[in-house]
Amino acid sequence: MSVTAAPSWSHTRPQPGWLARLFDWKPFLIVVCLLPAVGLLTVFLTYPLGLGVWLAFTDTKIGRSGRWVGLENFAYLMEDPTFWSAVFYSVFYTAVATVGKFALGLWLALLLNNHLPFKSLIRAIILMPWIVPTVLSAIAFWWIYDPQFSIISYVFVDVLGLRERYFDFLGSTWPARFSLIAANIWRGIPFVAICLLAGLQTISPSLYEAALLDGATPWQRFTRITVPLLMPILAIVMTFSIIFTFTDFQLVYAITRGGPVNSTHLMATLAFQRGIAGQELAEGAAIAVSMIPFLVFATLFSYFALARRKWQQGESND
Amino acid sequence: MASVSIRNVRKSFGSTEVLHGVSVEIADGEFVVLVGPSGCGKSTLLRMIAGLENITSGEIAIGGRVVNNVPPKDRDIAMVFQNYALYPHMTVRDNMAFSLSLAKAPKQVIEAEVGRAARILGLEGLLHRYPRQLSGGQRQRVAMGRAIVRNPQVFLFDEPLSNLDAKLRVQMRAEIRELQMRLNTTTVYVTHDQIEAMTMADKIVVMNSGHVEQIGPPLELYDRPANLFVAGFIGSPAMNMIEGRVEDGAFRSADGTAWPLPPANGQGGAAPAGPIIYGVRPEHVRLAPGEGIPATVQVVEPTGSETQVLLRVGGASLVGAFRERIAARPGEVLPVLPDPALVHLFDRETGRRL
Structure with missing residues (x-):
């Protein structure tokens, strides 16, 4: 019997190819x-x-490449009353519309957080203003605010007989400004309401029961439980809402185009008006760039002042 | 402090009745535990005492005053929730002070009351913390502190220990009991854990699908369960139930094995001939070489303090818990005998104790 040696075999790791390496x-x-x-x-x-x-920072116009002019555009804008009017109206528009959207949105969210019949149907209906394309709703509002065909005027004058003359929504400065704000609020409510509703649903019902046993009235339950617990999501939603409102363009441009007499120009519409329609590309850009500090400020404000709460931060034991 | 009377209380959600006429009398300073499986209506009953659910029919009185239409805050009760329901945005101090600050109590009073509760529960060092920064046991204590601060007539606990780990649960069990004895406040405590019920209660109310099955002190429930449900629910491991019939003064299980009857019934007196259920607790089964019933070992579970053995006698399975250590192997035959004095007999039709 012969013993045959097993063929010698040493295990070699296959070398990886250059691609694998x-x-x-x-x-x-x-x-x-x-x-x-x-x-x-x-x-x-x-x-x-x-x-x-x-x-x-240049003097570019449409069809003509510009050269560096430093702060010249901004210096010009500083002297421009239309620009300052747009700055004022942008801030005013954002402030009033945000307050309106949050007051009504929170109210709606609180209503929807209760047990209502047809709850999901109502929720779907409430989302409608938000899913309709902005330009479409702008056209609808344009008709609602029309000096001759306005349904509001029709109701007040012809149906109820409360007024002698039709409303002049868009013909003079302040009515036009408030009309646009109303349209913006209408459009913004769903977003706020749905977001806040999501926030409300994260609050445990047992907290309200505990507060009820502790003797809190409905108003106290709202101010001392709901509002503080809603604050983090409120801050985020408010940041978004402020940014969307401040940079709004479509509603205003579709309804008034900045008129009458430039009184309803937002910074965004003015930038477009000057830069594209007026061909002063550089000036439009300068107006748009001027919006940045406002937006940064709004973001930082809600981030630091509203969003951060000690009770939310981790498990740290001091 | 006050007594609580629950008189023929019913509760329906829509067309479903979940409590079918419950009556319980709770004396001043008593610690009563409502126990039962999930869905038996014990939490609903507690929430009705608290005023968080309205009462469909019947009456609940606290301290002699019918509270059916009294809002929760005026019932003079305090409740500890299963998830504690601590206000996450308030410190421990503010959580405990919330009810007093809503009542516009003077600052010194609030300070004094919160301080007192914190001392009782050992929370002095945690007053500035937020709930997130506390452990489960600490949160549990804060929830109790919030109840103590209100100085209520009745404490209500809704499964307060079910979110804690096993060891902490045993510790908090003793703490709650000790606290209740010190404050001597009437307490209603809901749990699904019969050990909690047995160890803490002055009086246990066993509930099952909207009915009260039995009310009594823990050991009475253990010694004389009124029916099959209570017999099976109280005690761990659960009571053995063997089906069979009484014939010629002896109990015979399906395969014909004869089991000893309790002495009083041994002569065929109280135990009627016919089909009954024969109940014996695992700890009342003993080894009886010579006279015992031969039982085949299936599983041996040593726990250290005792040995639980799953046995098979004819077609019936029987659990025995023995203090001695048994080194039996599956398949071996052990001679076992129930202690006849500690055997329970139940009617097979009604489930009632005979």
Whole structure:
């Protein structure tokens, strides 16, 4: 009997190919993974923003490339009463509309948080103003505010007989301003109401029961349980709402185009008016750039003043 | 402090009746535990005492005053919720002071009352913390502190220990009991855990699907369960129930094995001939070499302090809990005998104790 030696075999790990090694190399991986996101951000966010800021410091017009003029555009705007009127109206529009949206939105959310018949149907109906395209609802409001065909005027004058003359919604400064704010509030309520409703539903019912046993009246339960517990989501929703309202364009441009006599121009509509319609691209850019500090301020304010609460922060034991 | 009377109380949600006429008398300073499986209506009853659910029919009186239409805050009760329901945005101090500050009590009074409750519960060092920064046991204590501050006539507890781990639960059980004895406040405590009920209560109310099955002190429920439900619910491991009939002065299970009857009934006196259910607690089964019933070992579960053995006698299975350590293997045959004095007999039709 012969003993045959087993063929000698040593286990060799297969060497990974150059491609596998490349994909194991961390710096390469980082670049590959980040590239799509960074690319998209650069092309669609950074470049337009950068271009806008750059244009603000030049004297570009449509069809004529500009040169660097420093702060000249801003210096001109400082002297421009129309610009200041737009700044004022932007702030006023945002402030009044936000207060209106939150007062009515919170009220609606509180109503919907109760057990109502046809709850989901009502919720769906409430979302309607938000899902209708803005321009469409702007046209609807344009008709509602029309000097001759306004349904509101018709109801007050022809049906109820409470007034002699038709309302002049858009013909003079302040009525026009408030009419636009009303349209904006109408459009903004659903977003606020649905977000706050989501916030309300995170509050445990047993907290209200505990408060009830502790002797809290409905108003006290609202001010001492609901409001503080809703504050974090309120802050976020308010930040978004302020940004959307401050940068609003469609409603105003579709209903009044900034008129009468430029009194309802927001900064966004004025920027478009001057930059595109008026061909002063650089000046429009300068107006748009002037919006940035307001937005940064609004964001920081709600972030620091409203959103951060000690009781929300982690489990830290001091 | 006050007594609580629950008289023929019913509760319906829509067309479903969940409490079918419950009556319980709770004496001043008594610790009463409502116990039963989930869905038996015990929490609903507690919430009706608190005023969080309205009473469909019947009457609830606290301290002699019918409270059916009294709002919760005027019932002079305090409740500890299962999830504690601490206000997350308030410190421990503010949580405990909330009811007093709503009542516009003077600052010194609030300070004094919160201080007193904090001392009782050992919460002095935690007053400035938020609920998030507390452990489960600490939150539990704050919830009790909030109840104590109100100095109520009745404490209501809704499964307060079910969110705690096993060890802490045992500790808090003793703490709540000790606290109740010190404050001597009438207490209604809801739990699904019969051990909690047995260890804490002066009086246990066993509930099952909207009915009261039995009311009594813990040991009475253990020694003389009124029916099969109570017999099976109280005690762990659960009582063995063997079906069979009484024939010729002995109980015979389905396979013909003869089991000893209690002495009074041994002569065929009280135990009527016919089908009955024979109940014996695992701890009342003993080893009886020579005279015992041969039982086949299926599973042996040593717990250290005792050994639980799952046995098979004919077609019936029997659990025995023995103080001695038994090194039996599955398949072995052990001679076992129930203690005849501690055997319970139940009517098979009605489930009532015979």
